[in-house]
Amino acid sequence: MSHPRSLRFLPALALTACISGPGTPDNPLPARPPVELAPPAGDAWHRHAVFYEVFVRSFQDSNGDGKGDLPGLISRLDYLNDGDPNTTTDLGVDALWLMPVFDSPSYHGYDVVDYERIHPDYGTVEDFERLCAEAHRRGMRVILDLVINHSSSQHPWFVESASSRTSAKRDWYQWSDTDLAWAPPWDLFSRGSTWHKLNGAYYYGVFWSGMPDLNLRTAAVSEEVKRIASFWLGKGADGFRLDAARYLIETSGGLVGQADTPETHAFWKEFAAHVRSVKPDAVLVGENWTTTPTIATYYGSTAQVPGGDELQLNFNFPLAEELLKAARTGDGSGVTLKLAEMRTRYPVGVADAPFLTNHDHVRVATQLGGNTGQLATAASLLLTLQGSPFLYYGEEVGLANGTSNNDEAKRTPMVWDASAGAGFTTGTPWFSFSPGRESAQVAAQSNAPGSLLSRYRGLIRARHASEALDRGGLRLLTSTEGRAPTLAFLRTWGEERVLVVHNLTGGTETAGPFALEGESAEVLFAAPSAGSLVRGDSGWSVTLPAHATGIWRLR
Template identity: 30%
Template structure:
């Protein structure tokens, strides 16, 4: 165990807000900054001390705000820059901090920089984006390489006007910025970072943080023979100049004592992750590794069947992210949900009506005891779950979901069995489940809006909403509050302690210990809908165990109820 500096963000609990779906304050069916401001006391009451706002910048909303038209303006349905300044000061007045999404791998194709870049090959901003000539195979025009976009199809878009392709790792409306150009980088730092840091923002979640340096852009290996386009994450992530770029960013961020958490996909090499998050490297404070939330996904995410995983895989993924901080100066994160993930109860436990509350509490207890900065996604504290399989494809608003379903339809000639399998995978894993409106009350539109919301409210809002849970001491919300209080009470042990997995191969239960100096705790979790024998492993059995908490009000001495979790303090 290495004792490193206790920065403010290490003990933080971050609450992530998706503005469109949080709360509508002006009656247009879309969440907004006024809605967030109106519920800051609710957020603080959970035990949260940092909020993270998903992109609220001006945007055409092709990819829900991750396609930014102007870094220094706010998307008008959400509010104004003045509203953001109010939100920042209202957070600070409550002793809370605020972080924003920093989306600087790409912009919208409507951004003025790109408009100039595509205007002519001689424009001064031409080199601010990544342009390449076509290749020709037997006289047929082809893109520069075979890379598959994150949303399907090629990463290259032909521009008729200048007769070249531009790169977009995401939608064609999201051209990638050219970080090789020093002028581009400095414009990014000034307009996307310093503009908001000067207004009091306390940090950033850095979108696609390891994609800025693209390397040689050679063809990716063929892993899907049925497609012209191949998965290329290992090609465009962690390129040769990544550490140089992040060090440059850090030099600015450190002046403001700002926190950073990087989104770091396709990085299986732990040594590489450690270089990003080691304190002495001065790059990122922490990253989101996707080991845990990738569980059950297919090679192309939706090419899988629900619950296509076993508990030992889940434990091993948690062990990898927890061990990132063992014996070094690095830091880690703990999370199960975000705007890009389906709901954790539906994915990792059971959203059956009889198990939803127990599952939500059990997962809360598990997260409470994991090391690192904690991230909770809006509605997770209520035990919100995925929307039902019966909903039609029209209810899926996300570009990723729609593109996948269309691809299966085209590839299989509309085969009903293939389409049913695609829909089952979407109902289990789609990002849309995180984006339904927040459930505030049992009233009209779940109290989210007075008018029909931009996205349908989940059917279960009469039994799962904030107002009812605030008055119910046995609710998922009440349990989250208790767990966050316990985490603060034993901050060394749970936030900073060493993790040890105690029952690697068990298919039903998950048992781990946390150790800090002479303190030790054991966590036991039942991941099934059946009662399981309570086993405290190894030398733990010889110690006196004091139960600190159970996710069940009337737990038995020798067995764990369905989806029950417990934490014991060892004496």
């Protein structure tokens, strides 16, 4: 949502990366063990799916009111995945994440007033059921943004809770006779308070007064949340993206009492078990915007449930920063160090959820200044790493931020073509289109082999054509020491071995030699101007032009 934010190794493969270290010829340092990340455990669909985040209001308007809706989204499903693996004109994503679609007084929907009603701007519950059916027919899944940390202050639950100290729903929210003056957990030096005055008492709302926190320690609230989850799973949803997952249950002020509490983890275990009982293959995706060690805890225990008994996917915010930094600076050293940290911190066999940006970030195209080479590099990095990558709508065509500084500017309407309404609407769009729409549009890039959209399509096709890329482990071949103008790693699954090499810079770079087994190399993805992968006495090497990526299956 929008608010202030503050391993079991792979079997030995008898291969090593030929990289230099800081030792001397006479006194070499001991070789460091290679950074290896095991493949995700289990065969659940979400452990290797490519997800696509959709802000329904901005994707496709079907009735000319300037606001996107579910029927409009249905009309664009073939762009996302047409259900035919032999075609090359669709993006090829495996799952959709819908930002909030429940009834809400706001444009963004993170303050819900009715958890069982679709926002009237978007359609009806029946429209949602039809969306799920059409997506499933094409081989796509659909997950919903479920906001259970808080409701809207206009929700009937809160209105009743606030009406009287003796209200039957008084304990559905947290109340105090005094302002406890807890600073927000992301800014402990703030003079603001997370307690808000109403009717002679104070209620807790960590984000703002319009979003009072639900009291999930109250059994009736916990059961109601689980019932709501069951309701939408029954309507065709394949899981949930869980907003503000760190902040569910507070025990005191400060950071320790307002974020990552043991009670929060206990609730997620309980909620996850319920969801598994209703729909065993449903996925839970956690928004835990924090450090790598803390994110790792939200997978829970892997002892009984492959991939973890809390949240099966957790967005990798620290890695997202490093991916964009690598694309911007031409240095992948931050990525190598982050992968090394994940190796030591993440439970064995869990599935990562890498991404570049989402609805709370300045868009990739704006952060990278519209640099086409850097945008291509960012896409290539994201879609060759292991786990379940998430794309933000419009990212695939280089959609930029709007001209204002508010959150709406990060969520502007999709640009489909050069018409007045950009193919998005026949009316007046709810928010102005982003600048650069002449080139950052689907129609202009669909049939252009060198376009950003073509790269995204090609990378996703390559990913699906290789089990190693799709679901395999990762062995880092680039050193974790010093600058890294190229980034290389080996993806493995069974007997399949796939070498991935990225040139992160704006000039020509040679990578290797890599002492990897194999007599020949099959190209899975490569820029037309990329050099060939060559096997010499010391191993495989390749010379790549600026911002090029090569992917080869070694045989």
